[in-house]
Amino acid sequence: MLLNLTINDLAVVQSLELALEKGMSVLTGETGAGKSILLTALGLALGDRADSGYIRPHSKRAEINLEFDLSDAPLAKTWLENNELDHENQCLIRRVISQDGRSKAFINDRPVTLQSLQDLSEKLVEIHGQHAHLTLLHNDEQRRLLDDFAQNQGLLEQLQACHQKWLNTNKSLKALLKANSDKAEREELLKFQIEELQQLDLDHFNYTELTEEHSQLAHLGEILTVGHQQLDVLYENDEMSIHHLLGYSINALTDLSRFAPALESVSTLLTEAHIQIEEASQQLRRYMDSLEADPKRLSWLDNQIGIIQNLSRKHQVIPEQLPELAIRLDEELANLTHSSERIEELSAASVALLTEYRKLADQLSEARREGALKLQTQITTMIKELGMPQGDFMVRISPFEDETPRQQGLDKVEFLVSANPGLPPKPLAKVASGGELSRISLAIQVTTSNDKSTPTMIFDEVDSGIGGGIAEIVGQKLRRLSHNRQVICVTHLPQVAAQAHHHLFVAKNNQSEMTSSTVSQLDEQQQIDEIARMLGGVNITENTLAHAKEMLMTGKNEP
Incomplete structure (x- = not known):
């Protein structure tokens, strides 16, 4: 899990050190306070592309440091050992961005490439952005989510390796056949x-x-x-x-x-x-x-x-x-x-690899169909809980029109939804409104995250477009998701904030000549005041405070 985040001279943050804990943590604050820069800092530290525009004015460089405890991250621990970057049971990541736009990355104080940093990061943190519902409309993303949910990674890697061998063999065969045409x-x-x-x-x-x-x-x-x-x-x-x-x-x-x-x-x-x-x-x-x-x-x-x-x-x-x-x-x-003999060898190898590919592709298709049945059942149940009582979610798996071997298999995966009874399911982009799409997206993200080994999950305003009682259910789902992992959520909803185990408040400081943002952990009374602000805006009444206190107590009683 993520223990500490330290930021120096990044955008509106001059200096910030944030300690994080197990369970569910929420980040709240006024619009423009700087919540997004914390997510930006995390993304940069985990391997996002960087440029000098991120550096705070009048500063030479920006630096982000992350500290992870690897007790709940066996895949990351194994990766570090295999790459000879391990250091006991912890992992320190540092990213430095210079004025010339260049950046350096370090893992446990040893310099690494950006690709290595990205490879490790996906085993430590999973970020769900506030525009995830837009990405969700693409079939490639739908297929990826299904494969993640069905835990098809091992089979998919075998298929991709076989596909690459088949491509290489065919390339050599075509070159030899072309050369053979004017052989004499x-x-x-x-x-x-x-x-x-x-x-x-x-x-x-x-x-x-x-x-x-x-x-x-x-x-x-x-x-x-x-x-x-x-x-x-x-x-x-x-x-x-x-x-x-x-x-x-x-x-x-x-x-x-x-x-x-x-x-x-x-x-x-x-x-x-x-x-x-x-x-x-x-x-x-x-x-x-x-x-x-x-x-x-x-x-x-x-x-x-x-x-x-x-x-x-x-x-x-x-x-x-x-x-x-x-x-x-x-x-x-x-x-x-000897080209004739080589052509025969390559032709036989191509046929054998194609046979192996189709066998693996059939196994993958079967695994996807089994996973799709479970996924559509779970998501249908969840979207009903999220205010779509007549909602019906379906995963359609169909073969491509041609049988050309593809890196991801021979299946076209498509998510369908029916928001009202009597209407046949249709692709997400053609059916769901903005609010419905946000709820469906959240249901998919939470459902597909349940069985993952990623120890830290970050949700950046994925609850936008949701309110009222549905927002409370969303908060409950995120809290339950944090039972076996660390969940960090940026939110504007008091119903979600009330469910958190830990509440972090982001504030903007305009007292100096240059704006800066700070983060503080709220105690119980401060939590009540912040939830009241989120509920009532500028004029906070006793009734608002009482409502906020009740919401917080209810959230603490959640399992």
């Missing part, structure tokens, strides 16, 4: 290209060595000329070579070192240089002796490099990648040669 022409082209590449002796192919050898042979005259000149300068000129002159200097300084010992180190360095020059000269002479003009080799290198560069341009690769290209072409040729 492609085979001839591949053979020709491979033969072209094989003339390069690919087993011993080294483009760098070829270009280096070509450069040496092409510049042989310059190498020989300069090489012999430097050999003469370094060593072979008996009178003026560097080696001869250094020897003279060494002898002279060695004689002087008898009178100036400090010159011994200079003489030593020159002796080392004298030896190195001799060694370098010998190495240069050996290299020069090894050089030999080879016009035929140079001509062959010219031709080979030309072929390599032409093939490189033709295949749009660098010369060094030509051996890799030859391997790829060989593999493609081998695949084409």
Whole structure:
């Protein structure tokens, strides 16, 4: 369950820390007091998209922190363990939004992606927004609610995995069939290209060595000329070579070192240089002796490099990648040669996967039909309690017109309702008025939530369009829903507020230059005053206070 919510510099909230408890908590306050920003903060902390517009003016960043106790959240606990983010029996979520519009998310003080945060959040909190009845009009949402109620998630995941394998297999099969249609022409082209590449002796192919050898042979005259000149300068000129002159200097300084010992180190360095020059000269002479003009080799290198560069341009690769290209072409040729066998394999795999898919889809359809019978019975009972005594709710499951495999199965799920006796059930969008749709939506949300493992449920003004005795029943339903989970409800209805175990009041502070919102937990007398305000508006009489007290006492006596 959610233990704490902390907000800093988010919209009208400068700083707020809210402790939450088990059971049913309501959030009330004047219109515009900031109740919605609390739900916004929760949504952002749980993975909603963020931008800098949420940051309080003159602030650098906004930050939301949530603390959860995982005693009643085994799925979340398992997820954290599997992702190596667990920390004892608690979960800390932090979301920071910066002025540049970027945001960072943390789970137990470790940075995570937004997708990871969303994956975890759905195992901790379920939010029912005030516009849920509009979403309810879509068939995809109706199917999702039915599958959640019937606990079809495991079967649905198997079906989706099978469907994805079938799609991948069919994609490969179609590509192979298309390639096979011009197989002969492609085979001839591949053979020709491979033969072209094989003339390069690919087993011993080294483009760098070829270009280096070509450069040496092409510049042989310059190498020989300069090489012999430097050999003469370094060593072979008996009178003026560097080696001869250094020897003279060494002898002279060695004689002087008898009178100036400090010159011994200079003489030593020159002796080392004298030896190195001799060694370098010998190495240069050996290299020069090894050089030999080879016009035929140079001509062959010219031709080979030309072929390599032409093939490189033709295949749009660098010369060094030509051996890799030859391997790829060989593999493609081998695949084409064995394409008939591969086509047979893929065709058989596609048929097997389709058979498995239809088997799973049939099981899912049966599970949906069983779940639909229970769901329509429970919702019909509830909408009668919510002021539609003649209401009748029905879930219609029908196959799609074509049998193309779909990710969600082969069923079209549609919620139907009849508000008056004698009239056949029709789709929600065509029958229900605004008030009726709100009641039906609430009945569906409460009914489909009964068997869920989500430990915290939030209802944001889902009771709009409802009043009087019906509102009291709504409050009772939400209170009963909180027996095995935490329920947080934003409401304007005193009948709902009176049913809460805990009452939180949101107020707007206009005393400073910048508006801010605060939240406080009400004691019993403050609850009576707030319910009286919700009942009577500006002028609160003794009768209003007495009515509020009676409502609160009645709510506390609810099981």
